Amino acid sequence: MNQENKNKLENLLKKVAYVRDFEICSLNIQTNQNPIILKIIIKKTNGDDITVDDCALFNTPASEEIENSNLLNCSYVLEISSQGVSDELTSERDFKTFKGFPVNVELNQKNSKLKFLNGLLYEKSKDYLAINIKGNIKKIPFDEVLKISLCTIKD
Template identity: 80%
Template sequence: MDKEKKIELEILLKKVANAFDFDICSLEIKTNHNPIVIEIIIKKTNGDDISLDDCVMLNVPASNEIENSNLINCSYVLEISSQGVSDELTSERDFKTFKGFPVNVELNQKKSKIKFLNGLLYEKSKDYLAINIKGKIKKIPFEEVLRVSLCKLKD
């Protein structure tokens, strides 16, 4: 499938998803499979969790849109799923849920001399991230934080 057709298909499927209050996080067309696989990863626009019923609900309208578009003229399998659980903490909910868990904080080297910090997630405010490093609380300004992800602490 050429790039233009994929872009057209993605635009069509985003309209369908938006009608159900979903966003498409990714659309992948695996042409090396027989039949080809169209994999759509969705999330809810309000940030709530995706259920199996949500994926099922989008399946028929997405299939109909693909069929009516005539962009794919061969057999295909449509897979609709959620993002799943990521190691990266991004939402307020993530930071509340994983308070006390071990995290790896990647720092912006333009603003900080250190590249990584490991510790237990202590607190997130609008201005800083606090982690517990061997019993000491370190507050890191958010302008220095590139990424926060769950990890396993090493002694």
């Protein structure tokens, strides 16, 4: 499939998604497979989680639009899925959900001599992030924090 047809297909699918309050995160066309595989990753525009039912709901109209467009003149498999869970914690919901989980905190080296801290997520406030490092609660001002990610604890 050439780039022009891929762009047309992606724009067509974005319109189908928009009507259903979804957004296309990515479209991957694996032409080296027989039949070719169209992998579409969607998310909800309101930020809610994608369910299996949402994927099924998007599948039928997406298939119909692909068929009606005549952009693919071969057999294909259509796979609809969600983005999954990101390792990076960004939303208030993330911080509540993963309280007590191991995190890696990347620090701004302008304000801190350390580059990373590992510990258990303890608390997030407006001004600081608190992590439990081997039983000691360390409060880190947010101006020192670059990124907070889920991880595995290293001894």
